[in-house]
Amino acid sequence: xxxxxxxxxxxxxxxxxxxxxxxxxxxxxxxxxxxxxxxxxxxxxxxxxxxxxxxxxxxxxxxxxxxxxxxxxxxxxxxxxxxxxxxxxxxxxxxxxxxxxxxxxxxxxxxxxxxxxxxxxxxxxxxxxxx
Amino acid sequence: xxxxxxxxxxxxxxxxxxxxxxxxxxxxxxxxxxxxxxxxxxxxxxxxxxxxxxxxxxxxxxxxxxxxxxxxxxxxxxxxxxxxxxxxxxxxxxxxxxxxxxxxxxxxxxxxxxxxxxxxxxxxxxxxxxx
Amino acid sequence: xxxxxxxxxxxxxxxxxxxxxxxxxxxxxxxxxxxxxxxxxxxxxxxxxxxxxxxxxxxxxxxxxxxxxxxxxxxxxxxxxxxxxxxxxxxxxxxxxxxxxxxxxxxxxxxxxxxxxxxxxxxxxxxxxxx
Numbered sequence: 001x002x003x004x005x006x007x008x009x010x011x012x013x014x015x016x017x018x019x020x021x022x023x024x025x026x027x028x029x030x031x032x033x034x035x036x037x038x039x040x041x042x043x044x045x046x047x048x049x050x051x052x053x054x055x056x057x058x059x060x061x062x063x064x065x066x067x068x069x070x071x072x073x074x075x076x077x078x079x080x081x082x083x084x085x086x087x088x089x090x091x092x093x094x095x096x097x098x099x100x101x102x103x104x105x106x107x108x109x110x111x112x113x114x115x116x117x118x119x120x121x122x123x124x125x126x127x128x129x130x131x
Numbered sequence: 132x133x134x135x136x137x138x139x140x141x142x143x144x145x146x147x148x149x150x151x152x153x154x155x156x157x158x159x160x161x162x163x164x165x166x167x168x169x170x171x172x173x174x175x176x177x178x179x180x181x182x183x184x185x186x187x188x189x190x191x192x193x194x195x196x197x198x199x200x201x202x203x204x205x206x207x208x209x210x211x212x213x214x215x216x217x218x219x220x221x222x223x224x225x226x227x228x229x230x231x232x233x234x235x236x237x238x239x240x241x242x243x244x245x246x247x248x249x250x251x252x253x254x255x256x257x258x259x260x261x262x
Numbered sequence: 263x264x265x266x267x268x269x270x271x272x273x274x275x276x277x278x279x280x281x282x283x284x285x286x287x288x289x290x291x292x293x294x295x296x297x298x299x300x301x302x303x304x305x306x307x308x309x310x311x312x313x314x315x316x317x318x319x320x321x322x323x324x325x326x327x328x329x330x331x332x333x334x335x336x337x338x339x340x341x342x343x344x345x346x347x348x349x350x351x352x353x354x355x356x357x358x359x360x361x362x363x364x365x366x367x368x369x370x371x372x373x374x375x376x377x378x379x380x381x382x383x384x385x386x387x388x389x390x391x392x393x
Contacts, residue, residue, distance in 0.1 A: 001294075001393070002294070002359055002361045002366065032132075032133070033260060034165065034167060034258065034260055034296065036296060036357055036359055038357075038358065038359050038366060040366065040367060040368030040371060041368055041370070041371075042310070042311050042312040042318075042368065042370050042371055047219045047223075048173070048219070048223045049173050049215055049218065049219050050173040050215060053207055053208065053209070055205075055206040055207040055208070055212075056173075056207050056212060056215050058206055058207075059202075059205045059206060059207050059212035059215070059216075060212065060215055060216055060219065062202065062204060062205070063199050063202070063205075063212065063213070063216040064216070066202070067198050067199060067216075067329050068325050068329060071321075071324065071325070071328070073324060074317075074321045074324070074325075075317040075320055075321060076315055076317040076318050076320075076321050077315065077317070078315070081317075081318060081321035081322065081325065082325070084311055084312060084318050084321070084322055085321075085322055085325040085326070085329075087311065088309045088310070088311050088322065088351075088352055089219075089220055089351055089352075090219055090220075091222055091353055092309075092310045092356065092371070093356070093357050093358070094223065094224070095167055095169075095224050095226055095357055096169065096224070097133055097167055097169050097256055097258035099133045104133065104169060104171065104256055104258075105171060106171030106172055106173070106254075108172070108173050109171060109172075109173055109223070123368075125359055125366055127296065127359035127366075129260065129295060129296055129391070129393050130393065131132070131260050131261060163263075163264070164391060165296065165298060165389065165391055178350045178354075179304070179350070179354045180304050180346055180349065180350050181304040181346060184338055184339065184340070186336075186337040186338040186339070186343075187304075187338050187343060187346050189337055189338075190333075190336045190337060190338050190343035190346070190347075191343065191346055191347055191350065193333065193335060193336070194330050194333070194336075194343065194344065194347040195347070197333070198329050198330060198347075220350075220351055221350055221351075222353055225354065225355070226298055226300075226355050226357055227300065227355070228264055228298055228300050228387055228389035230264045235264065235300060235302065235387055235389075236302060237302030237303055237304065237385075239303070239304050240302060240303075240304055240354070260391070262263070262391050262392060
């Protein structure tokens with residue numbers, strides 16, 4: 001089962017999409033298997049991280065900007081190579097086991113759509129595969 | 132099939148958990164499919180890297196500390212934002228194909244639980260999905 | 263279904279392997295499920311990123327070299343710890359949902375084998391799992 005979602009993003013943010021993933025799993029009625037959340041873009045990604053203190057997202061965006069600053073030597077004509085680097089570092093998908101009809105997520109884990117080159121209209125997919 | 136494991140970690144380390152993953156696969160009797168190793172924490176992750184020279188882990192921990200140093204501007208009250216960054220960079224899971232009842236791992240590949248904010252009692256899951 | 267591929271790599275490059283993955287999916291006749299592309303090496307990885315402007319790959323390789331420079335303190339005797347760091351950052355596999363017999367890839371997304379310590383003869387695997 002595959003379901004497509006859309007969202008509008010700001011310039012840069014991690015957007016918590018956990019509830020849409022959980023809802024898709026409930027609709028599937030699948031009890032055991034794998035859930036894959038997939039981003040079809042190249043300047044955005046998917047990660048799993050803390051869902052409690054929003055300062056974690058702020059700090060992660062800062063840490064990624066410092067690790068991958070814009071560079072005068074970059075040649076890509078769109079000028080967003082740092083966004084491509086951040087997207088591949090976070091990864092284009094997250095895989096979560098399903099057990100007894102629930103995502104096997106820790107209590108502090110949320111699933112995030114990571115925008116690095118917005119604002120844009122974006123898409124993501126939730127795939128549910130039975131064991 | 133899903134199996135839960137616990138481990139005690141030091142402050143920072145990559146702990147080789149390959150043997151527990153292989154044992155879980157043998158117990159499942161599954162011959163073809165996917166193995167997912169999943170970490171339910173937000174300051175620890177899972178990666179696959181060299182299993183031979185332990186200096187590789189030491190160097191990777193150093194390289195990650197330099198890429199994501201602690202910063203005065205970080206706002207998260209727990210003071211462990213660098214651990215959150217490292218966890219998302221390594222990723223919260225690893226996916227390995229299963230073929231003829233074995234993990235499709237290279238000879239130098241080991242599966243590691245990556246602790247970035249220990250010491251703690253930690254958990255990880257091994258999920259085996261048949262083709 | 264699991265298929266093995268080999269390739270010869272230069273010192274450092276992202277090599278677009280999308281067509282081999284699509285061909286494997288067509289041969290499998292699987293309509294719904296998951297495709298996993300897996301790298302069995304520890305100084306190479308798999309990522310999904312832009313397939314249009316080759317300058318993106320050039321810039322990403324530069325950004326990764328700057329984020330993970332070689333360091334005098336590194337102890338691994340092979341001297342390629344930066345390649346191990348880059349491999350784990352990109353990840354050893356990519357997972358792509360399959361829908362109606364096609365990979366759910368964005369129009370700008372290509373699947374890349376990431377060489378960080380070549381030239382070498384390398385291997386990768388394409389695993390197709392039915393829903």
